[in-house]
Amino acid sequence: MGKLLEVQNLTKYFPVKSSGPAQKRGSVKAVDGVYFFINEGETLGLVGESGCGKSTTGRLILRLLEPTAGKVLFEGRDVFGLGRKELRALRKDMQMIFQDPYASLNPRMTVGDIIAEPLKIYRAASGADLQERVQKLLGYVGLASYHARRYPHEFSGGQRQRIGIARALALNPRLIICDEPVSALDVSIQSQVLNLLKELQQEFGLTYLFIAHGLNVVKHVSSRVGVMYLGKLVELADVDDLYGKPLHPYTRALLSAVPVPDPRAKKERIILTGDVPSPVNPPPGCRFHTRCYLCGDICREKDPVFMEVGKNHFVACHMVEQE
Amino acid sequence: MSDTVTSPAGAGAGVQYSPAADFWKRLKKNKLAMVSLAFLLLLVFLALFAGMVAPYDPYEGNMPMSLKGPSADHLLGTDELGRDILSRIIYGTQISLRVGIIAVSIALMAGMFFGSVAGYYGGRIDNLIMRFMDIMLAFPSLLLAIAFMMVLGKGIENAIIAIAIVSVPEYARIVRGSVLSVKENEYVQAARTIGCNDGQIIFRHILPNVMAPLIVRSTLGISAAILETAALGFLGLGVQPPYAEWGTMLGSGRGYLFNAPHLVTFPGIAITLTVMAFNLFGDGLRDALDPRLRR
Numbered sequence: 216m217g218k219l220l221e222v223q224n225l226t227k228y229f230p231v232k233s234s235g236p237a238q239k240r241g242s243v244k245a246v247d248g249v250y251f252f253i254n255e256g257e258t259l260g261l262v263g264e265s266g267c268g269k270s271t272t273g274r275l276i277l278r279l280l281e282p283t284a285g286k287v288l289f290e291g292r293d294v295f296g297l298g299r300k301e302l303r304a305l306r307k308d309m310q311m312i313f314q315d316p317y318a319s320l321n322p323r324m325t326v327g328d329i330i331a332e333p334l335k336i337y338r339a340a341s342g343a344d345l346q347e348r349v350q351k352l353l354g355y356v357g358l359a360s361y362h363a364r365r366y367p368h369e370f371s372g373g374q375r376q377r378i379g380i381a382r383a384l385a386l387n388p389r390l391i392i393c394d395e396p397v398s399a400l401d402v403s404i405q406s407q408v409l410n411l412l413k414e415l416q417q418e419f420g421l422t423y424l425f426i427a428h429g430l431n432v433v434k435h436v437s438s439r440v441g442v443m444y445l446g447k448l449v450e451l452a453d454v455d456d457l458y459g460k461p462l463h464p465y466t467r468a469l470l471s472a473v474p475v476p477d478p479r480a481k482k483e484r485i486i487l488t489g490d491v492p493s494p495v496n497p498p499p500g501c502r503f504h505t506r507c508y509l510c511g512d513i514c515r516e517k518d519p520v521f522m523e524v525g526k527n528h529f530v531a532c533h534m535v536e537q538e
Numbered sequence: 539m540s541d542t543v544t545s546p547a548g549a550g551a552g553v554q555y556s557p558a559a560d561f562w563k564r565l566k567k568n569k570l571a572m573v574s575l576a577f578l579l580l581l582v583f584l585a586l587f588a589g590m591v592a593p594y595d596p597y598e599g600n601m602p603m604s605l606k607g608p609s610a611d612h613l614l615g616t617d618e619l620g621r622d623i624l625s626r627i628i629y630g631t632q633i634s635l636r637v638g639i640i641a642v643s644i645a646l647m648a649g650m651f652f653g654s655v656a657g658y659y660g661g662r663i664d665n666l667i668m669r670f671m672d673i674m675l676a677f678p679s680l681l682l683a684i685a686f687m688m689v690l691g692k693g694i695e696n697a698i699i700a701i702a703i704v705s706v707p708e709y710a711r712i713v714r715g716s717v718l719s720v721k722e723n724e725y726v727q728a729a730r731t732i733g734c735n736d737g738q739i740i741f742r743h744i745l746p747n748v749m750a751p752l753i754v755r756s757t758l759g760i761s762a763a764i765l766e767t768a769a770l771g772f773l774g775l776g777v778q779p780p781y782a783e784w785g786t787m788l789g790s791g792r793g794y795l796f797n798a799p800h801l802v803t804f805p806g807i808a809i810t811l812t813v814m815a816f817n818l819f820g821d822g823l824r825d826a827l828d829p830r831l832r833r
Contacts, residue, residue: 279727303733311731319724323746332742333732382732 219422220276220390221252225285227271231495241495245271247446248285250521253390258416258423260437260454262430262469264491268446269426270314273392276424277309278302289390307337310383314395316375320367326353326378327363333385352381355418356411373404377411384415392424397432409436430473434458439527442466445502446494448521452528462530464509501533509534564826571822574815581812585631594622596629596782605798615800617791623800626782627808633783634812637698637767638760644702646756649709654740656710657717668714671707679704680769687775694783697776701763712755716748723747750827757820761813768809784809 226249228242246268253259261269274280276287278294287294289305297305313319320329330349334340340348350360356377367375376396383391393412397405413436415421427433433440434454441451442465450463461467468485487506492498498505504514513533521531565571584591594612600620608615614623656667674682686700720726721744729743768785770776772792777783779790784805791801 274727277731279730306731306733309731311728313724313728315724319728321725321729321743321747324742332729332734336733336738379728382728386732 219255221288223286225249228283257438260433260440263443267443310388311392312396356381568822574819577815592625592628594625596625629782638763641701641763642759645705653710653713657714754824761816
């Protein structure tokens with residue numbers, strides 16, 4: 216199991232439009248120096264609050280956005296250094312499943328056309344072969360072949376997400392970035408889609424980057440989990456490690472907020488105070504120090520290094536470092 | 539995109555589902571649109587077979603018969619030169635439809651091009667294109683059309699060109715606005731992840747989704763173009779006499795407004811009905827074309 220994808224110092228600043236000429240132009244530091252890697256065949260979960268840069272990270276990996284700095288290596292090749300043609304060839308190997316199944320399908324195309332489109336673009340199939348592939352893909356995601364003639368608006372959210380998954384699968388990709396694929400779905404449908412994603416992973420040997428904001432969803436599908444806060448990765452560990460002995464205070468606070476379905480379970484709830492600071496002006500030093508209950512002097516001045524503290528367990532925190 | 543995906547044998551659990559048939563079914567429910575469509579088809583028929591349908595030669599004068607009111611011989615009466623007004627109106631449909639459709643097609647193409655480039659690429663290109671369009675919009679369109687006619691010279695071709703040019707900014711603005719909102723949809727990003735280039739994204743994913751407002755605007759645009767042609771004709775700049783054009787007929791008939799009102803009444807009714815039919819049909823088309831309104 217080698218590294219399929221490696222992200223190094225990935226950074227994306229969005230310029231903020233100034234409302235007046237006198238105002239200094241700032242930038243939203245959406246993603247600020249993120250490092251991680253994904254092994255072939257595994258699922259890396261990425262969690263964090265809204266606006267912490269998870270989705271931006273996903274989009275940068277696919278180069279739907281151009282980064283401010285950093286590298287994304289797919290099998291050792293830098294995605295950002297590729298020319299137009301090479302990028303096109305690479306996109307075959309990396310696909311994405313989108314958050315909103317109501318917005319991610321073109322309402323004017325039939326489901327068959329939507330799924331067939333990537334195959335047509337890469338001239339992977341044509342004619343009867345193309346139809347057969349489409350039928351097969353529909354079958355993989357649990358839809359019937361006559362669904363190909365219908366339009367997206369005739370389907371429910373869960374079915375639409377299946378269509379999106381079929382489209383992502385069409386080119387036999389190796390990495391699929393799942394950008395909150397179940398957040399927009401009913402809880403009862405969520406597990407169906409998650410199980411489908413798991414089955415497909417086993418069948419096709421897929422690698423997932425699974426972006427979500429629910430810790431329980433991520434726990435269910437991931438082999439390793441990364442936690443993001445304000446554009447930075449604060450902790451990254453194997454799923455059992457992260458849920459069993461979280462090290463970063465933010466991760467601990469998040470996990471303590473997960474409801475336990477047992478009324479008698481005694482819980483130590485860590486309540487964070489304050490709001491997430493603005494990503495335009497992130498606090499100096501450790502970004503979490505304004506809300507951290509362990510915060511020391513050093514946290515206000517020095518940005519902690521993201522380092523390996525246990526086997527496969529990375530964390531960016533001065534307090535953990537000192538222990 | 540209107541092609542039906544063929545189903546493999548034995549898989550037909552659903553009814554044959556063709557978008558075109560579905561669209562027609564919904565359009566049929568709209569009575570006003572159907573009446574308008576029937577009227578427009580009648581106009582097309584009259585335009586195509588004017589030579590056979592018209593009872594008289596629209597250009598042959600008959601001075602003793604001039605300025606006669608409606609009668610059994612001349613259903614809509616005769617004009618100042620004794621020409622049959624019904625025949626002239628029938629021949630006039632040729633000009634009006636031709637000008638309306640050609641001018642709008644030209645304007646639509648140009649507007650779609652400028653609008654989608656401006657909306658999709660944004661930034662400096664957007665600014666350049668749209669500011670130029672704004673400058674054109676700052677002039678009243680009829681005035682601008684008159685100015686173009688002065689430069690280009692009189693005649694029907696030049697009237698078409700002038701009307702097309704002055705209506706480009708409207709289409710460009712509609713297209714740009716719709717492109718701006720449509721391109722933010724996730725399916726546009728999805729199109730990029732599956733390897734679509736800019737052209738494929740614009741033509742396959744963005745433009746089909748901006749068609750609804752455009753179709754409505756185009757049908758309204760045809761009626762506007764017909765009105766503008768009539769206005770130019772009325773002012774003596776567009777189609778020149780003796781050609782039978784509704785506006786020109788109005789223009790030359792206005793001198794007889796008090797003693798022979800039918801000279802202006804009937805061409806006026808023709809213009810009104812045609813413009814209204816295009817407008818109502820446009821509305822019906824919009825409702826039928828939007829699949830989100832489907833039951």
